[in-house]
Amino acid sequence: MYTDWKFNIRRALGSGWMPSVHSAVVTSLTTAVALKYGVSSDLFAISLWFTVIIIYDAINIRYEAGLHAIAINKLLWEKFKESLGHLPSEAFAGSVHWILSAIFLFYI
Numbered sequence: 001m002y003t004d005w006k007f008n009i010r011r012a013l014g015s016g017w018m019p020s021v022h023s024a025v026v027t028s029l030t031t032a033v034a035l036k037y038g039v040s041s042d043l044f045a046i047s048l049w050f051t052v053i054i055i056y057d058a059i060n061i062r063y064e065a066g067l068h069a070i071a072i073n074k075l076l077w078e079k080f081k082e083s084l085g086h087l088p089s090e091a092f093a094g095s096v097h098w099i100l101s102a103i104f105l106f107y108i
Helices: 005-013 021-037 042-076 088-106
Strands: none
Touching: 021 042, 021 088, 042 088
8 A cells, every 4th residue: 555645645536536526526416406496397307317327437337447457457467547436335425425515505
């Protein structure tokens, strides 16, 4: 494990870290739309579908791409980035954190 602070900052700002920033941003947007326009609005429906697509991508597609990078690195001794996607727990943590933040900011 690297203890270099530049590595840790690069890792924290990169993809595949805890919590999922992708999930956090889209769920806070959807929460804000729900609070302002209601859950029966067209804007909320669009925002919700956008959220589902982004979280699906963060968990499934990018995670599988990371597994492929691990396999390629073993075969070719390359250094492809292996941590691309998120675990469901990381996406959930990001989502919950920013849902609560959006609600708090809405009622301030």
